Amino acid sequence: MSRIIPLIAIAAVGLCVALVIVVVSVMTGFLDMVQSAGKTLMGDVIITYGVSGIPHYESLVEKLEEDPSVLAATPIVDGWGLLRMPYPDSAAKQSETVQVWGIDPESFTQVTGYNNTLQWKTPSKQQLDWLLFDAFIENASAILQTMSDEKQQLLIDTVDSAGSTMNYQFTDLWSAMEEQLSEEQWKIINAYDERLQNPENVFTQGLSLSRNGKAGIVSGLHVSDGNERQQDGSYAVIRNDHWWMPRYEGTLTMLPIASGGGLIEPESVIMPFTNEFQSGVFLIDSSRIFVPIKTAQQLLHLDKAELVDKDDPTIIVGIDPARATSVLVRGAEGVTAQELQQISIKVYDEFRESLRGITNVMPPSRGETSLSIHTWKEQQKSFTGPVEKERELMRTLFSIIYLVVAALILSIFWAIVFEKTRDIGILRSLGASRAGIIWIFLRYGGIIGILGSLLGLLLGWLITKNINEIHAAMGSPPISIAIGAFIISVASLWVVFIRGRRGEILPIVVGLLSAITFGGIGGLVVFVRSQGGIVIWDASVYYFSVIPNNIDWPSASFTLVGAVLFCLLGAVIPAAKAADTDPVKALRHE
Amino acid sequence: MSNTPLLQGIDLRKTYHLGKTEVPVLHGASLEIQRGDWITVLGSSGSGKSTLLHLLGGLDRPDKNSGEVLFQGESVWDKTNKEINEYRNSDIGFVFQFYHLLPELNVFENVLLPAMIGGRKTNNDEARKRAVSLLTHFGIDHRMFHRPRELSGGERQRAAIARALINTPKVLLADEPTGNLDETTGNEILNVLQKLHQDGLTIVMVTHEQQIADRGNVVIQLRNGVV
Numbered sequence: 001m002s003r004i005i006p007l008i009a010i011a012a013v014g015l016c017v018a019l020v021i022v023v024v025s026v027m028t029g030f031l032d033m034v035q036s037a038g039k040t041l042m043g044d045v046i047i048t049y050g051v052s053g054i055p056h057y058e059s060l061v062e063k064l065e066e067d068p069s070v071l072a073a074t075p076i077v078d079g080w081g082l083l084r085m086p087y088p089d090s091a092a093k094q095s096e097t098v099q100v101w102g103i104d105p106e107s108f109t110q111v112t113g114y115n116n117t118l119q120w121k122t123p124s125k126q127q128l129d130w131l132l133f134d135a136f137i138e139n140a141s142a143i144l145q146t147m148s149d150e151k152q153q154l155l156i157d158t159v160d161s162a163g164s165t166m167n168y169q170f171t172d173l174w175s176a177m178e179e180q181l182s183e184e185q186w187k188i189i190n191a192y193d194e195r196l197q198n199p200e201n202v203f204t205q206g207l208s209l210s211r212n213g214k215a216g217i218v219s220g221l222h223v224s225d226g227n228e229r230q231q232d233g234s235y236a237v238i239r240n241d242h243w244w245m246p247r248y249e250g251t252l253t254m255l256p257i258a259s260g261g262g263l264i265e266p267e268s269v270i271m272p273f274t275n276e277f278q279s280g281v282f283l284i285d286s287s288r289i290f291v292p293i294k295t296a297q298q299l300l301h302l303d304k305a306e307l308v309d310k311d312d313p314t315i316i317v318g319i320d321p322a323r324a325t326s327v328l329v330r331g332a333e334g335v336t337a338q339e340l341q342q343i344s345i346k347v348y349d350e351f352r353e354s355l356r357g358i359t360n361v362m363p364p365s366r367g368e369t370s371l372s373i374h375t376w377k378e379q380q381k382s383f384t385g386p387v388e389k390e391r392e393l394m395r396t397l398f399s400i401i402y403l404v405v406a407a408l409i410l411s412i413f414w415a416i417v418f419e420k421t422r423d424i425g426i427l428r429s430l431g432a433s434r435a436g437i438i439w440i441f442l443r444y445g446g447i448i449g450i451l452g453s454l455l456g457l458l459l460g461w462l463i464t465k466n467i468n469e470i471h472a473a474m475g476s477p478p479i480s481i482a483i484g485a486f487i488i489s490v491a492s493l494w495v496v497f498i499r500g501r502r503g504e505i506l507p508i509v510v511g512l513l514s515a516i517t518f519g520g521i522g523g524l525v526v527f528v529r530s531q532g533g534i535v536i537w538d539a540s541v542y543y544f545s546v547i548p549n550n551i552d553w554p555s556a557s558f559t560l561v562g563a564v565l566f567c568l569l570g571a572v573i574p575a576a577k578a579a580d581t582d583p584v585k586a587l588r589h590e
Numbered sequence: 591m592s593n594t595p596l597l598q599g600i601d602l603r604k605t606y607h608l609g610k611t612e613v614p615v616l617h618g619a620s621l622e623i624q625r626g627d628w629i630t631v632l633g634s635s636g637s638g639k640s641t642l643l644h645l646l647g648g649l650d651r652p653d654k655n656s657g658e659v660l661f662q663g664e665s666v667w668d669k670t671n672k673e674i675n676e677y678r679n680s681d682i683g684f685v686f687q688f689y690h691l692l693p694e695l696n697v698f699e700n701v702l703l704p705a706m707i708g709g710r711k712t713n714n715d716e717a718r719k720r721a722v723s724l725l726t727h728f729g730i731d732h733r734m735f736h737r738p739r740e741l742s743g744g745e746r747q748r749a750a751i752a753r754a755l756i757n758t759p760k761v762l763l764a765d766e767p768t769g770n771l772d773e774t775t776g777n778e779i780l781n782v783l784q785k786l787h788q789d790g791l792t793i794v795m796v797t798h799e800q801q802i803a804d805r806g807n808v809v810i811q812l813r814n815g816v817v
Contacts, residue, residue, distance in 0.1 A: 422690070423693075426690045428649075429647070429678060429690075431675045431678035431679020431704060432679075433675045434671070436707065583649045583650075584649050584650045587686065
C-alpha cells in the first residue's frame with residue numbers, strides 16, 4: 001500500500017477538524033465577547049423604567065448600596081439624540097444619531113469599569129501641538145498685544161507655517177513657541193486650556209465629563225469618522241490628529257417626552273468633547289455617548305421641577321423629583337446575577353414602601369409592565385439570542401463535515417481493502433478470524449481519526465490563536481510569500497521541463513498544477529498588496545474590533561471525538577467487506 | 591486410534607460457478623494421509639489439485655453433502671468458525687507457489703505472523719525464539735529484517751516454510767512450492783522438505799511434475815477430478 005494514502009487521509013481529517021474548531025471557536029468567542037462586554041457595560045442587574053424614569057432614584061441607589069451583596073449602583077438617564085459633529089473639514093460636517101447615556105461618572109466607574117474604556121490617557125505631542133494651536137488662535141489678540149511688532153510677525157509666521165503643515169507632519173509647534181513666548185504669555189495660553197497645564201487632564205476630564213468647568217461629552221470611538229483602526233488594532237486620528245475630537249465641541253439635541261407622552265420642543269446644548277471611549281463592542285462604540293446625568297436630565301426634562309397649581313401657575317404645590325431611566329447594579333464578589341436580581345427586587349420593594357406617604361410622586365410599582373429588573377443576560381437576550389442561534393446553525397451546518405470525513409475514510413478504505421485483498425486472504429488462510437480482520441481496519445481507521453484529530457486540533461489552535469495576525473497579514477500580505485510562491489512555481493515548471501522530456505505524464509500534470517497554484521498565490525499576494533490589502537473582518541459588521549482567538553475547548557473536544565467516531569464509521573463497511581474476503585479467491589487475486 | 595488417518599478426504603466434490611456455468615473441478619476425490627507420510631499429488635494444471643489442498647486445509651468448503659474432510663477423525667466443516675480458524679492457524683501449515691508473504695512486514699514478522707494471530711495460546715517469547723531458530727535452520731537468519739521483496743525466490747519460499755511451521759502444525763500443505771523457482775533452487779526447497787519429512791513432519795504436496803512428485807513416499811495421481 002502506498003504510504004501516502006493514509007497521510008492524505010490524516011491531513012484531510014485534520015483540515016476538517018481544524019475548520020470546525022476555528023469556526024465554532026470564533027463564534028463562541030464572539031458570543032462570549034458580546035456577553036462579557038454586555039456585563040461590563042451594564043453591570044449585573046439593570047432596573048429600568050422606560051421613558052418616564054424612576055423618581056427618587058438617589059434613594060434607591062443608596063438603599064441598594066447598603067446591601068452587602070451590592071458592590072455599587074449607578075443611575076442612568078438614557079435617550080436618543082442627534083449629535084452635530086464638529087468635523088474640521090467644512091464639507092464633512094454632519095449629524096450622528098446617538099444613544100445618550102447620562103451618567104454619574106464616579107459610581108458609573110464602580111459599576112462598569114468605565115475608567116478603563118477611556119481611549120486617550122495622555123495626548124501625544126502632535127495632539128498637544130493642536131491644542132496649543134487652538135489655544136493660540138483663540139487668544140491671538142491677547143497674546144500679540146503683549147509683544148513687539150517684530151516678535152509678533154515671527155510668532156504669526158511660526159503658527160501660520162505650522163498650521164499649514166500640521167495636518168500631515170509633526171512640526172513641533174510646542175518647542176517653537178516655547179522659544180518665542182514669555183512666561184506671561186504662556187500663562188494666558190495655559191489659562192485657556194487645562195490640558196496644556198497638565199496633559200493628563202485629558203484623562204481626568206474624560207473621567208469627570210467636564211472640560212474647563214463645562215459639562216462635556218465622552219463619545220464612542222466609532223461615533224466620529226475621524227478615528228481609523230490601524231492594522232495592529234490600535235486607533236489613529238486621521239489627518240495627523242487634525243480630527244481629534246477632544247479639540248472640539250459638538251451640538252447635542254435631544255427629544256424630551258412629556259409625562260403625557262407627547263413631544264416637547266427639542267432641546268439643544270453645545271458641549272465640548274472631553275475624551276472618547278472604546279468598549280470593544282462596535283454597536284456601542286459607534287452610537288453611544290456619555291454626558292453628565294444632569295445634562296441628560298435637563299435635555300429630556302427629567303430633572304427636578306416644581307409642580308404648580310393647575311389654575312394658578314404661581315402657586316407651587318410640590319416638587320417633581322429628578323428621574324433616572326435605569327439603575328445599574330454591580331454585585332459583590334461571588335454574588336451571581338440571579339441572586340443579585342432577587343436582592344434588587346427586594347430592595348426595590350423596600351424603597352417603594354419607604355416612600356409611601358412621604359411623596360406624592362411614587363415610583364412605579366413592580367406590577368407595571370414597563371418596569372423591569374433584569375440580569376444582564378436577560379437584558380442582552382435580544383442581542384445575544386440571534387448570535388447564539390447563529391452559532392448553533394453553524395455547528396449544525398458544519399456537522400456535515402463529519403459525513404465528509406466518513407465518506408473520505410470509506411472510499412480510501414474501500415480502495416485499500418481492494419488493494420489488500422490478497423494479503424487479507426493470506427491472513428485468513430493463516431487462521432485470522434473475521435473479527436481480527438475487522439479489528440485491523442477499525443484500528444487503522446481509529447488511528448487515522450486520532451492522528452487527524454490531533455493534527456486538526458493543532459492546526460485549529462494555531463489558526464485560532466493567530467487569527468488576528470493572519471487577518472492582518474491578509475490585509476498586507478508579506479512580499480516574501482509572493483517571492484516564495486514564485487520560486488516554487490518556477491521550480492515546478494523546471495520539474496515539468498526535466499521530467500516531461502522523459503514522456504511521463506504525472507510529473508507534468510502535478511508540476512503544472514503546482515506552478516499554476518503557486519503562481520496564482522504569488523499573483524494574488526501581489527494583487528492584494530497593490531489594492532492596499534483586503535479586510536474580511538470588518539469591525540462594523542462584526543461588532544468587535546478584534547476577532548476572538550480563544551479555543552472553545554468543550555466544542556473542540558466534541559469535534560475531536562466526533563471525527564474519530566466518524567472515521568470508525570467510515571472504516572466499518574470496508575472492514576466488514578474485508579472480513580468476508582474468501583481466502584481462496586483472495587489468494588488468486590493479484 | 592493409530593488406525594485413524596491424520597487427515598482424510600472422503601469423496602470430495604467441488605464445483606466452481608463462473609457466472610451461470612458450473613465448472614466441476616473435483617468429482618469425488620478421496621485420500622488418506624497417515625502420520626509421517628509425504629504424499630505428493632500429481633496432476634496437470636486444472637486437474638483440481640490446488641482445490642483439493644484448499645479443501646484439506648480448511649480454506650475452502652466442499653460442495654454441499656459432497657464429501658468430508660476429517661482431521662484426526664473429526665469433520666473439519668462441522669467445526670465452528672472459531673475452530674476452523676484455529677485449525678488453519680495451528681493444525682495446518684500452508685506453503686504456496688507464490689510464497690504469499692506480506693510485503694509490509696519483514697521476514698521475521700512474516701514468520702511470526704501465525705503465532706501472533708493465534709496469540710492467545712502462544713507464549714510470545716517462545717514464538718520469537720522459535721522463529722529465529724527456524725530462520726537459522728533454513729539459513730536465512732541474515733535476512734531476518736529484510737522485506738520479502740529484497741529476498742530471492744528461494745529465500746522467500748524458505749521464509750514461507752518457516753512461517754508455516756511456526757505453530758508446529760501437524761500437516762504441512764504445499765501447493766507447488768517449487769513452481770515459481772528455477773530447478774536448482776527448487777531442489778534446495780525439496781531438500782528442505784525432505785529433511786522436515788525425515789524429522790517426522792507430515793507433508794502433502796501438489797505438483798504437476800512427475801520428477802518432483804517422486805520425492806514423496808506416496809504419489810497420488812489426480813486426473814479429471816478423481817484420484
